[in-house]
Amino acid sequence: MIGTNEMISAEALIDSNRTGREMAPTSEEAIYQVMHAAIAERRLPAGMRLVEDQLARLFCVSRARIRAVLQSLARERMVTLQKNRGAFVSYPSVAEAREVFQARRLLESALVREAARMAKLHGVERLREHLDRERAAVESNDRRVEIKLSGEFHLLIAELVGNATLSGYLAELIARSSLVIAIYEGAGAHDCWQMEHRRIVDALAEGDGEAAARLMEGHLAEAESRLSLSREPVASQIDFKAIFGI
Ligand SMILES: [Zn+2]
Structure with missing residues (x-):
């Protein structure tokens, strides 16, 4: 801290x-x-x-x-x-962490279903280019770029829908979930899994909104399940002086 x-x-x-x-x-x-x-x-x-x-x-x-x-x-x-x-x-609490992930599951399954209906070839190409950048970041072990790109993947799907209001909500949720992951990351936790992103894009490319929504929900549930959210971080792990400036 x-x-x-x-x-x-x-x-x-x-x-x-x-x-x-x-x-x-x-x-x-x-x-x-x-x-x-x-x-x-x-x-x-x-x-x-x-x-x-x-x-x-x-x-x-x-x-x-x-x-x-x-x-x-x-x-x-x-x-x-x-x-x-x-x-x-x-410094989000456990309750807030769960709220953020629930909100993302509800919002993003709806967004990806809509994106599947609207996604044109160009949109799928952009997503595939993004997947290539994600793979390069993983291979070069650049954790910071990985974090950035994994958030951008989700925003890119929202952009395909073209609703700036929903994209704005999602940008806020993604930023807050980044804080949650930083605090509650357990062993083996990871923001996103490249393979899961790839499967979502495949479902979008086939125009299969239901499969894409199911995959997105599973992807976010998996990300949440890897966090240590069973309890609040114990006091000794939190530097309250740093948090509250006392
Ligand atoms: Zn992801």
């Missing part, structure tokens, strides 16, 4: 896979995007304190602007705001 004195590094915020590390986003929307990605991809860990001053300096903007970004992230439950204590990367 990261201590409260730990500085938020620019490297944690800026995706090193992108070029232009020196990029300093100044609009609230750009800072929001950078921070959202850093939390979803676990560069900023669950429970970490987010100090307004530090962030303001990093992004060369006012604290007020950072506060607005943190409030946006808090509305999506990526960040928890504590009165007089500041902002923290959220």
